[in-house]
Amino acid sequence: MIDTIFNHRSIRKFKTEPINPDILNIILEAGIRASTTGNMQVYSIIVTTSKELKDKLWECHFKQDMVKTAPVILTFCADFNRFNKWCELREAKPGYNNFLSFMTGAIDALLAAQNIAIAAEAYGLGICYLGTAIYNAKEISEILEIPKNVVPITAIAMGYPSEIPPLTDRLPLEAVVHYEKYYDYDDDKINLLYSQKENLPFYQELVKLNNKKNLAQIFTDNRYKKEDNVLFSKKYLEFIKKQGFMNNE
């Protein structure tokens, strides 16, 4: 079991073979066993397999090939639509049109997503998270007919792997874990924690290829640029508001 977790690698190339519906069902059931705030289950999972819809989603996910080639795309959403409808049918007045409720739904959705990721891998499937679900949440919602009080949080491409990439490098555990309190980093510590990563031939090649001074600049100048972050921050916040989660007074 623990081996499944330690063997995780993101899979971006899939066989055309569809996922057995019974297995997909068990994986989804594993998803809904995850902890959920107050057992409210304020999230939804959209399982998309149709070529037509995947082709449309592909545009939203920055045209990453795997969105077309994976047999299944799962879109995980914070969802108070179902819960609010239940409350209203029961003469209970829902007070969930605010940012805290958005976060509650987002947490629920992400814990279910990770259960599904692990369960899928336990069945020999491969997955890759699509962070782009946030970038183009608005367009994804139009395609998937997502109503008010529902916001996409993340997505997963899933299928049988047609590649076995090497395990991804990670910073040493001590970079991420703090004991008792937060232990802040001085320059020496940062240099130490990142040195192994910076010395990997793969990254050194990447830096050279992109004509950058170092790996950090690959992130700030190429992959996760300020102008994009600002643009998508505004866009996502506007969408969260439009969906009804920003009435905080």
Add this chain to the structure above:
Amino acid sequence: MIDTIFNHRSIRKFKTEPINPDILNIILEAGIRASTTGNMQVYSIIVTTSKELKDKLWECHFKQDMVKTAPVILTFCADFNRFNKWCELREAKPGYNNFLSFMTGAIDALLAAQNIAIAAEAYGLGICYLGTAIYNAKEISEILEIPKNVVPITAIAMGYPSEIPPLTDRLPLEAVVHYEKYYDYDDDKINLLYSQKENLPFYQELVKLNNKKNLAQIFTDNRYKKEDNVLFSKKYLEFIKKQGFMNNE
């Protein structure tokens, strides 16, 4: 492996027995194997075991007993502090002081948290999520000396279980899962999806005990009230801003 996921129940009563440090280490290593956006690992995990600190955290977590009695409290944070420091040391200009970056860190933190939850359970430990990490993120950050560019997202109480509660009920899978597109709910569907839950003797007793008309009112009037949601929405958003994640222009 899949059994671990299907056997999850939140544990709120723990033995006094501390967690073996080697096992805790494997569990934390399992945490950092989770997917992370662009392999940036923009999150931190704070492992708190000291009685003094747990007593202080207990106040922040609405005085839930398990925060005092669990041998370990893990606080999961969105963290761009480490990444920004690295960028700045490398003459790379970080552009991560915005809401998108907050969400990126939150997603990273939550996927790692769920890996840790499952790994812990695979080793016979029990866990309970503490959603209150968001409610009092500010106070928790003071106690744990959390710096700017870091925000608590969730927390987990962990230890050897001294109870085996029954599995928690869940809505049927069809309540949470949509095929191809989002399939919106009409009144009949809502009634159908919630009927099994509403008929559970445990909830019916709870409704009677609280002098409410139905279970939905337990949520709206007692457990997750609008006034609290609004208060904690404002508080959390202010804190996210203070920590440096709301420069979206």
